[in-house]
Amino acid sequence: xxxxxxxxxxxxxxxxxxxxxxxxxxxxxxxxxxxxxxxxxxxxxxxxxxxxxxxxxxxxxxxxxxxxxxxxxxxxxxxxxxxxxxxxxxxxxxxxxxxxxxxxxxxxxxxxxxxxxxxxxxxxxxxxxxxxxxxxxxxxxxxxxxxxxxxxxxxxxxxx
Numbered sequence: 533x534x535x536x537x538x539x540x541x542x543x544x545x546x547x548x549x550x551x552x553x554x555x556x557x558x559x560x561x562x563x564x565x566x567x568x569x570x571x572x573x574x575x576x577x578x579x580x581x582x583x584x585x586x587x588x589x590x591x592x593x594x595x596x597x598x599x600x601x602x603x604x605x606x607x608x609x610x611x612x613x614x615x616x617x618x619x620x621x622x623x624x625x626x627x628x629x630x631x632x633x634x635x636x637x638x639x640x641x642x643x644x645x646x647x648x649x650x651x652x653x654x655x656x657x658x659x660x661x662x663x664x665x666x667x668x669x670x671x672x673x674x675x676x677x678x679x680x681x682x683x684x685x686x687x688x689x690x691x692x
Contacts, residue, residue: 547629584673588653591666613649662692
């Protein structure tokens with residue numbers, strides 16, 4: 533039993549090491565982007581940085597954090613798609629690393645999730661924008677800084 537567990541652990545860690553070896557440049561690039569964007573713009577999302585508007589994924593990090601800390605209601609309030617995305621992630625990781633098999637139906641799950649993200653985004657923008665976090669307008673954005681008429685147009689169109 534002990535030997536079987538040891539062998540299993542070696543297989544799992546070998547798969548993790550192999551994947552990390554293949555994606556280390558992307559991991560470093562994402563980490564650098566994250567640090568730079570937070571230092572320069574105090575934000576991570578390119579859509580918020582450029583336009584000031586929230587993106588379909590806005591609030592997802594906080595939603596996952598709340599979910600992982602046992603605050604499911606707060607998680608759903610922050611972003612209803614946090615729970616399905618965590619479930620899909622667990623399904624993928626379980627299959628990839630624990631069982632060593634391909635996760636069946638991942639393309640369909642990802643497509644369905646993207647469609648639901650967009651539907652959820654439109655629904656939440658209609659209900660909550662611009663009064664409820666994370667669906668707020670960020671005034672400190674690139675377009676507002678570069679184009680003096682940007683916010684005036686948004687006000688005239690009654691967007692913000």
